[in-house]
Amino acid sequence: MSDSTTTFQALVLNQRDGRTVAEMQTLTEADLPAGEVLVAVEYSSLNYKDGLAVTGKGKIVRQFPMVPGIDLAGTVLESAAPAYRPGDRVVLTGWGVGERYWGGYTQRARVKAGWLTPLPDTLDSRRAMAIGTAGFTAMLCVLALEQAAVTPNADKPVLVTGASGGVGSVAVALLAHLGYQVTAVTGRPENEAYLRELGATAFIAREVMNQPCRPLETQLWSGVVDTVGGRVLARALAETDYSGAVAACGLAGGVDLPTTVMPFILRGVKLLGVDSVACPLEQRRIAWSRLAQDLPAAQLERMTQVVPLAETPRLAEAILAGQVRGRVVIDPNAGHAGH
Numbered sequence: 001m002s003d004s005t006t007t008f009q010a011l012v013l014n015q016r017d018g019r020t021v022a023e024m025q026t027l028t029e030a031d032l033p034a035g036e037v038l039v040a041v042e043y044s045s046l047n048y049k050d051g052l053a054v055t056g057k058g059k060i061v062r063q064f065p066m067v068p069g070i071d072l073a074g075t076v077l078e079s080a081a082p083a084y085r086p087g088d089r090v091v092l093t094g095w096g097v098g099e100r101y102w103g104g105y106t107q108r109a110r111v112k113a114g115w116l117t118p119l120p121d122t123l124d125s126r127r128a129m130a131i132g133t134a135g136f137t138a139m140l141c142v143l144a145l146e147q148a149a150v151t152p153n154a155d156k157p158v159l160v161t162g163a164s165g166g167v168g169s170v171a172v173a174l175l176a177h178l179g180y181q182v183t184a185v186t187g188r189p190e191n192e193a194y195l196r197e198l199g200a201t202a203f204i205a206r207e208v209m210n211q212p213c214r215p216l217e218t219q220l221w222s223g224v225v226d227t228v229g230g231r232v233l234a235r236a237l238a239e240t241d242y243s244g245a246v247a248a249c250g251l252a253g254g255v256d257l258p259t260t261v262m263p264f265i266l267r268g269v270k271l272l273g274v275d276s277v278a279c280p281l282e283q284r285r286i287a288w289s290r291l292a293q294d295l296p297a298a299q300l301e302r303m304t305q306v307v308p309l310a311e312t313p314r315l316a317e318a319i320l321a322g323q324v325r326g327r328v329v330i331d332p333n334a335g336h337a338g339h
Contacts, residue, residue: 005030009332010106011309013054013066020056022068022313033102035110038078039090042125043306044069044104045132046315046328047166048252053098054316060099069330070097071132072104073125081113089119091288093133094277105309107332117284120292129329130304131291134166137276139287139295141167141225141247142174144272148245150223156241157181159220161209162227162252163200164191169326171225172198173299174291183221185209185232191325198299206232210253213238215262223247230254237263237271249274303327308334 005028012025029038052058053068061068076088084090095115097103102110119128150158158175162168163184175182176199184195187206195203209232217238224236227250236246237259248271263269279287303326307315311330318324 006108008107009309010067010108011054011069011312013056013061013064013068015064020054020061022054022316024310027106027108029108029110032108032110036079036081036113037076037084037090037111037116039072039074039092039109039111040077041072041104041107041109041332042074043072043129044330044332045071045129045134046312046319046324046330047071047133048250048319049133050098050312051316051319054313055320057320063100066098067102067106067109068098069104069106070094070099071129072097072109073119073128074109075125077108079113083113084116089125090116091119091125091128092116093136094279096277105312105330105332114281117281117288120288122292123288126306126329127297127300130300130327131170131295132166132327132329133276134327135170135291135295135300136284136287137249137274138167138170138174138225139291140274140276140279140283141171141249142178143287143290144247144274145223145225145245148223148270148272150245152179153181153222156220156222156244157183157202158222159183159185159204159224159236159239160200161185161225161232161236162250163195164188164325165227165252166327167227167249168225169195169198169303170295170300172200173303174295175225176200177294177296177299185228187322194303194325197302209235211235212258215260216266219267226250228253230256231258233257234259237269240267240269243268245270245272247272247274249276300327304329306331310335
């Protein structure tokens with residue numbers, strides 16, 4: 001049993017004068033919310049939703065104080081649930097953690113057992129958080145395309161929008177490793193060399209994909225992973241090949257979808273919604289197993305930077321400004337251990 005007087009560091013959000021303020025604080029285990037499992041958090045990660053939460057620029061957090069961080073990976077310290085025992089290695093993404101429930105930007109987290117997934121033996125916690133919600137979502141998109149019978153096609157590549165971001169970067173690496181030709185959409189031409197290293201073979205400027213389109217355009221893509229939404233998703237649908245599929249998982253470009261039914265009823269295009277938050281446990285196990293198997297470690301390392309927890313507020317601003325490439329792993333133990 002751990003000592004409830006043990007202190008540890010966490011990033012805590014509070015509201016002051018209507019503004020969200022993020023501060024490093026020293027907490028004890030008595031401060032933690034209820035839950036069956038106490039986890040020593042080894043790493044978390046920075047996702048777009050975390051950027052919205054930490055800066056207060058999105059209506060992500062409504063109750064304060066809040067420990068943000070929608071991901072965490074670490075080792076079980078205590079468990080009142082039969083599914084887990086001390087020493088088990090676990091990963092947590094989604095379920096409203098870091099939004100409605102205290103999340104991963106801390107050295108200790110107490111959570112519900114049903115939110116946890118056992119970490120595959122071939123993944124350590126750092127690599128799991130290099131994957132994080134973004135990579136987990138990318139894998140769910142790839143699984144959705146596979147289930148829709150989108151196979152590697154010599155004539156028609158797969159399109160990945162928002163390719164420089166966390167979801168997009170992992171999707172490019174996964175698809176390329178699985179034998180798909182990948183065309184990447186990015187708003188930053190300076191990232192083309194990076195995306196080529198991950199496996200992309202062709203590029204389209206975001207401005208091109210953001211142009212208004214006709215109900216049906218030339219059939220270019222066997223499948224699409226879309227992280228953007230809005231006009232970009234509308235054009236992707238209009239350009240998808242007969243019987244192709246689009247896996248949609250993001251809204252960085254807006255929630256509106258200015259399209260028609262034409263791609264669906266004249267070309268049999270499938271629009272596949274992908275949700276990572278409430279994804280069932282069995283699907284989570286499959287996705288994490290496939291990530292351990294199909295995401296090349298060297299590619300993941302190439303897209304990952306590791307930063308101390310105290311750097312999170314600065315990087316939260318940067319990710320919203322589109323200035324973060326790939327994946328950011330948050331190390332809550334860098335520079336200070338619990339005592």
